[in-house]
Amino acid sequence: MSVTIVPVGLLQPLVPGGSTVLSDAAGKTVSEVLAELQIDSDLVAMVLVNSRQVPKDTVLSDGDTVKLIPFVGGGRR
Amino acid sequence: MYGYGGSILRVNLTSGEIRREPLPQDLARDYLGARGFGAYLLYREVPPGADPLGPENRLYISAGPLSGLLVAGAGKCDITTKSPLTGGYAGASVGGLLSAELKYAGTDVIAIEGKAPRPTYLYIDDDRVELRDATAYWGKGSLTTEKALKEALGESFQIATIGPAGESGVAYACISHDFGRQAGRGGVGAVMGAKNLKAVAVRGTRSIPVAQLERYRELARGMYAACKAAPGLEAWQKYGTAGVTTWANEIGAFPTRNFRSGFFEDHSSLSGETMRAAIVVTDKACFGCPSPCGKYSFVRKYGVHVEGPEYETTALIGGNCALSDIEDVAYANHVCDELGLDTISAGNAVAFAIECYERGIISKADTGGLELRFGDVDVVCALLRQIAAREGLGAVLALGVRHAAATFGHGSEAFAMQVKGMEMSGYESRHAPSMLLSYMTCDVGAHHNRSWAITYDIARGRDAVTPDKAAKVIELQHIRPLFDCLGACRLQWVELGLDLGHYAPIVEAITGVPRTWEDLLTISERVWNLTRLYWFREVPGFGRAWDAPPPRTYLEPVETGPTAGKRISREDAERLLDMYYEQRGWDRDGRPTAAKLAELGLADL
Structure with missing residues (x-):
């Protein structure tokens, strides 16, 4: 019962080790998981679950791989 | 000249005269390329007060020093003219293969003036340059025309064309290229149509001289490797x-x-x-x-x-x-x-x-x-x-929402979503002050591509109206349009995170002219101030009021969704402008000060 979270680029340092496997994320939405990881949801440009783009209110399932794509050069910093 | 096609191709459609002149070295030194060339030539050559749709207006189609070289995203072409939509500066960017082909034909700028006596297209095959009859294509759509010209001339020609909207003078007609790429904004297509110029077809077979070939190759490989690994x-x-x-x-x-x-x-x-x-x-x-x-x-x-x-x-x-x-x-x-x-x-x-x-x-x-x-x-x-036919209601809408609101009246000005006469692009900004400021101060009107700052609002707090937001807009207004001077795409940086540190070394390796990133940003700031001066010269009474946001942004809160209830007050919009002008070295009316112009080498303007 696990979900793999793979932050990309600028988001990587926000998750220790660069990616993480969450054992209790199934049944939660992407937004809820982002909040738990203290990642600002509004700065995540795209969320891909199993290589398909989804909205952040998508409920995650066991075995999902979640890739988080940030904006980079848009004036974030 | 290393890195450049080496010439300005001048085409007078009225007289039919076509001539090439060498690209001036000081133009390349001070304005770099593409957007920089267009802004400079527009200011210097088009007479003050010119009718945008008259023969005295000119259309500049320009490549940059990176165009056509093995540099990630080096496919951007700039088209500059006096805008029939706004009456001020218009600089539109289009991707595809046009600017590379121009460079291979030994050309950095095509400068088009006058008006052809009949529908015409410009044919460029290296040094063979002709004005050809386009009667058979007039009235045809852009996609249809591009296909027909490719069939007539060969697949190796790159085509830029207008459609019926450009022919009829729609104030936001675009110039189309590569079956769906557009020099979209400001009505550059209407200027082409007013000149009876249906299309430009170009093929080039030359190479571009590079100053430091091995260094260039190494840097280019590094850029592509970084993108592919992103x-x-x-x-x-x-x-x-x-x-x-x-x-x-x-x-x-x-x-x-x-x-x-x-x-x-x-x-x-x-x-x-x-x-x-x-x-x-x-x-x-x-x-x-x-x-x-x-x-x-x-x-x-x-x-x-x-x-x-x-x-x-x-x-x-x-x-x-x-x-x-x-x-x-x-x-x-x-x-x-x-x-x-x-x-x-x-x-x-x-x-x-x-x-x-x-x-x-x-x-x-x-x-x-x-x-x-x-x-x-x-x-x-x-x-x-x-709209394209300028028939019925379309005749009013064809001149833009500012004109339509003035025609319809009854308070419709409040929800005509435009700045300086240009319609707003795709970001509702009532909860994003730096994005709104980007629209207010953009040098063509309410367009996003000079400063896309909405993620800065999110990162720093969407309610905040603070000096750092004006600073961020200015920073982006120098970085992003710099890509338009280089003839390169910004998306490798924006999306893939390609480090900006790649650019100055490769410009230097290609052109042989020592440049730091700061040098390049100074050129970009020079161009920004020059386009501002152009507005002051061309638009009677131009000043602070032209940077005001559409009234809807301060009169009406957002109706639904995550930003429901949000708006930015007129007072906050004015505070943003104060911060912006001060940091830019402009006076309270938004005019560059003499000190700022002297700093940028524009003291004579």
Whole structure:
């Protein structure tokens, strides 16, 4: 019962080790998981679950791989 | 000259005279290329007060020092002229293969003046340059014309063309290239049409001299390797700009029903994933691109192909006209592309007309019996065709929403979403002060590409109206338009995170002229101030009032979605301008001070 979270680029340092496997994320939405990881949801440009783009209110399932794509050069910093 | 085609090709359509002159070294030194060349030549050569659609206006089609070289994304071409939409500076950027081909034909700038006595196209095959009869193509759509010219001349020619909207003088007609790429904004296509110039066809077979060949090759390989290794490449390539549709709705920035809202309830049916699954056939790249964001689509419901829709089209034709079927949006995109209409301004014009109708400001007597309503693709396409033909209601809408509001009256100015006469692109900004400031101060009107600062608002607090926001807008207004001087695409930086440190060394290796990143930014600031001076010269009474946001942004809160209830007060908008002018070294009316001009080498202007 696990979900793999793979932050990309600028988001990587926000998750220790660069990616993480969450054992209790199934049944939660992407937004809820982002909040738990203290990642600002509004700065995540795209969320891909199993290589398909989804909205952040998508409920995650066991075995999902979640890739988080940030904006980079848009004036974030 | 290393890195350049080496010449300005001057074409007088009135007299038929064609001549080449060497590219001045000091022009390359001080203005770098493309956007810089266009801005300088426009200021110096087009007489003050010129009619944008008169023969004295000129059209500059320019490549940059990176164009046509093995540099990631080096496929951008600049088109500069005096805008028939705004009366001020117009600089439009188009991708594809045009600027590379220009360079291979030994040309950095095509400077077009006068007016041809009959429909004409400009034929360039290296040194063979001719004005040819285009009567057979006049009246034809942009996509049809490009195909026909490719069939007549050969696939190796690159074509830039206008459609019926450019011929009829629609103030936001675009110049089209590579079957769906557009020099979209400011009405550059109308200027071409007013000159009886239907198309430019160019083929070049030369190489571009490079100063430090081995260093260039090494740096170029490094750029491509960095792009290919970027962890975001897969996602950005799969969805292109359409990938941000979902995000724009989640943060309440998606223009909906003429910017009444920042959230479209049916946005999932327009998302990048929906589009990819429903209509995308393949990816499509510009010259030298390692991350092809163009999506070539087939719209089964209508039996047509289209490149896109890009995010901006989905925002302005989709959400802003409340179309909830990606196939309808893609079809309207195709209609705009064939007619030669900028989808951003056209989407605004259609949505503005529908809101005027809903409010009873216009009626069936004005629309020729057409019942205008949001969410109806037939209404959208009917209005697009009327606009291109400048018939019926389209005759008013064809000159932009500022003109339409002045014509319709009854308070419609408040929801004409424009700055300086240019319609606003795809970010509802009532909860994003630095994005709103970006629109207010952009040098062509309410366009996003000079400063896309909305993520800065999110990162720093969306309510904050603070000096750092003005500083960020200024910083971006120097970085992003610098790409338009270089002739390169900014998306490798924006999306893939390609380090900006790649650019100065490769410019130096190609041109042999020592440059730091700061040197390049100074050129960009020089160009920014020059375009500002152009506005002051050309528009009577120009000043602070021209930087005001559309009244809707301060009079009406966002109606629905995550930003519901938000607005930016007029006082806050004025505070942002004060901060911006002060940091730019401009006076309280927004005019560059003598000290700033001297600092930038513009003291004689």
